[in-house]
Amino acid sequence: MAASPGSGRIWWTPCAGWPDPRVEAPPPLRSFGRIRSRTLKPRQASLLDTLLPSLRPPAEGPVDPAGLWPAAAETWLEVGFGGGEHMAAQAARHPDVLILGAEPFVNGVASALRHVDDLGLSNVRIHDGDVRDLMSRLPDASLRRMFVLFPDPWPKLRHHKRRLLSPAFVAEAARLLGPAGRLRLATDWAAYADVMLAVVLADGRFDWPVQCAADWREPPADHSPTRYEAKRLGDCAPVWLDFIRRPA
Ligand SMILES: C[S@@+](CC[C@H](N)C(=O)[O-])C[C@H]1O[C@@H](n2cnc3c(N)ncnc32)[C@H](O)[C@@H]1O
Numbered sequence: 001m002a003a004s005p006g007s008g009r010i011w012w013t014p015c016a017g018w019p020d021p022r023v024e025a026p027p028p029l030r031s032f033g034r035i036r037s038r039t040l041k042p043r044q045a046s047l048l049d050t051l052l053p054s055l056r057p058p059a060e061g062p063v064d065p066a067g068l069w070p071a072a073a074e075t076w077l078e079v080g081f082g083g084g085e086h087m088a089a090q091a092a093r094h095p096d097v098l099i100l101g102a103e104p105f106v107n108g109v110a111s112a113l114r115h116v117d118d119l120g121l122s123n124v125r126i127h128d129g130d131v132r133d134l135m136s137r138l139p140d141a142s143l144r145r146m147f148v149l150f151p152d153p154w155p156k157l158r159h160h161k162r163r164l165l166s167p168a169f170v171a172e173a174a175r176l177l178g179p180a181g182r183l184r185l186a187t188d189w190a191a192y193a194d195v196m197l198a199v200v201l202a203d204g205r206f207d208w209p210v211q212c213a214a215d216w217r218e219p220p221a222d223h224s225p226t227r228y229e230a231k232r233l234g235d236c237a238p239v240w241l242d243f244i245r246r247p248a
Contacts, residue, residue, distance in 0.1 A: 028132050031164040032080070032152060036106045044110035051113050055126045057100070063137045065098055068125050072098035074144035077176070079131045079164070080151055082228050084112025089224035090147075091121045097144075099124050102131035132169070141178035150228045150238075153189040165196050167203065174205040179247040184220070186241070188234025196241055206243040216240050 040048070057063045065075040073096040081087040081101040091099045101124060103109050109128045116124050127134040151164045165185065173183055183206060185196045193216075200206050210216060216239050219225075229238055 028130075028168070029162050030130075031154075031162050032104050032130075035104050038107060040107065040110050044107075044114060047113035047117060048106070048110055051117060052109065052126060052128065055113075055116070055124060057125055057127055057134065057137075061137065062139070063134065064139065065100070065142050068100075069098045069123060072096065072123065074098070075100060075142060076145040076147070077102070077131075077135075077138075077143050079146065079148045081112055082108050082150075082226060084108065084115050086147070086149060086224050086226045087112060087124065088115035088119055088121060090222075091116075091124045092119050093222075093224075095123055097123060100127065100134065101125070102127040102129065102134050104129050131164075132172070135172050135176060138176055140175055141181075143176045143181060144178065145182045145184070146173055146177060147184045149184070149186045149226050150188065151185075151192075153187065153192050153234065155189060155191075163192065163195070165192070165199055167199055170200050170203045170206075174203055174245060177245040179245060181245040183243040183245065184241070185243075186229070186238055188229070188232065188236055188238045190234075190236040190239075193236070193239035193241070200241070200243055205246050207246055208241065208243055215242075 057068060065072065075098045076090070078087045078090070078099060078101045081103045082105070084101065084103070087099055087101045091097070101112060103112065103126070106128070109126060112124075112126060115121075148164065152162070154160060154162045177183060183200070185200070187193050187196060197208070201208060217237065218240070219238065220240055220242060223240070
């Protein structure tokens, strides 16, 4: 039995009732809530019309990161970037890295575009939709890093099936991350932290190289705070789970 970084409770069995992603591929349920809220500010609305079209990966067919930005030393993916603060901060810090971001929430996309525009970032591309559509069109081992920071917790039992972190999602992340590729998950919901850890380890293709509790309790040194994280809406302090993809 292993220690639990979230609730401290006994390990939850991750896959009960879940289909094996390598055998079945049911259509994914919607994992996000509303896709639009308050009225957009004029500048944000304008950026959706002028900047977003130039940052979108192709809407259909295979997506080759090298074709999106040939100068890239490597490609990272941020899943559900919310307002885009973290994505923009990482892109500014790593100008040689192509950062793909996916987010269906229009107000979040508009906010991210403002960051991209303000910082003059040329290394960000935005898929304004479900990340699973983008992931399915990326080649094997095409990503070096993936971030899934504070995914929607769907805390009610009847909504758990909407959670993004499922065996199928982790299997797809394992396909996309090359050897030694890194997957970072974060949540401030204790039970979800337990599920995340269990589901990723159950996949069998990731190592979780932790030495002590500080490794999941302290924000990683290269983390940049997100808007959702600052709200502290969960039932525990943020839990940080950094995994490394094993060689095939
Ligand atoms: C709780 S918010 C956190 C946002 C951001 N990561 C942060 O920490 O501020 C979760 C985000 O994931 C997005 N999301 C949910 N399902 C998604 C999916 N299938 N593809 C892309 N984004 C998704 C939601 O729209 C929402 O903006």
